Amino acid sequence: MTEYQKFLETYDSEPIRLMEVCGTHTGAISRNGIPSLLSPKIRLISGPGCPVCVTVTAYIDRLIELSLQPNCVVASFGDLLRVTGSSQCLNDAKAQGGQVRMVYSPMDVLKLAKEEPDKTFVFAAVGFETTTPIYALLLEEAHKDGIHNIKLLTSLKTMPSVIDWVCGNQGGIDGFIAPGHVSVITGSALFRPLAEKYSIPFAVAGFEPQQILLAIYALVKRRGKGEALNLYPSVVTEEGNLAAQDIVNRYFEPCSASWRGMGIIPGSGMQLRPEFAQYDAGSADLIDDHTANPNCRCAQVLTGAIGPRQCPLFGRACTPQNPSGACMVSTEGSCYQYYVNKRE
DSSP, rough: OOHHHHHHHHHOSSEEEEEEOOOHHHHHHHHHHGGGOTTTTTTEEOSOTTTTTOOHHHHHHHHHHHHHHHHHHHEOOGGGGGOOOOOOOOOHHHHTTTEEEOOTTTTTHHHHHHOOTTEEEEEEEEEOOOOOOOOOHHHHHHHTTOSSSSSEEEEEOHHHHHHHHIIIIIIOOOEEEEOOOOOOOHHHGHHHHHHHHTTTOOOOOOOSHHHHHHHHHHHHTTTTTOOOEEETTTOOSSOOOOOHHHHHHHHHHEEEEEEEETTTEEEEEEEOOOGGGGOOOOOOOOOOOSSSSSSOOHHHHTTTSSSSGTTTTTTBBHHHHHHHHHHHHHHHSSSHHHHTOOOO
């Protein structure tokens, strides 16, 4: 046992609450049994880092509406197909004759659009800073190849504003395991203003168990200090990927965005610039967050207000085979990870 592992296991000072923001971190922590290696006084909380989970029902409803229009095809990653809108999901729409196709990459849409020029392909563009550059590249390729039958329905989110919301509204967080994949694009300096504003440490971490444990150790040792630490220097720099930032800024601009359970957060999203409006499939004003099942507590789980097991549906009426909420649908969702890995 290393010195830092022993410290984390035997820690007996003031209770401390740390939030892992990234859904991939939630998965790694759950699969590797990280909580069982920690003192009971160190509590890990999952945050709003699953892009599918934070997408509001109005967005799903709009995708369903588009899929039922003549000569319109909705293309999406697989997990989004099972997320319920106000009454049904995209798989239900497909069963009713809606044109819905699962793809493994946004770039797959280029081939589909070329093969079927009589149809409009709408890609469900959800994600954080990690995936937005891919959508910008998709548009650049479509523009270069003269492909005019591709559109995006965007639900693109950015990390700093939602973390600011959690700190200001939820509170009670003593440190953040900052998302490694997002930081590759944005750079670790992105989190310094928040660290200084709330006097909370941020540690950018990789996804191996040792990397996560080191991040937790660093956060515990620096409790109360407004620092942003880069503990993933093999792939994360201070300034991030400037080429990716450039292509994003070429096609997108900041906007307010609606988050499941948190409402509209100013400056927390990205939308297509006006000069590229022809590629938009009606992304504006998709803010309704009506929940099909009023007993679902996804909104509270996403903000760390409760743990997944505190939801009355968890493991009973809501399982990965029969999910009631988005947090149980996505493999990056907190409820899904807690369920399949038996995380307490």
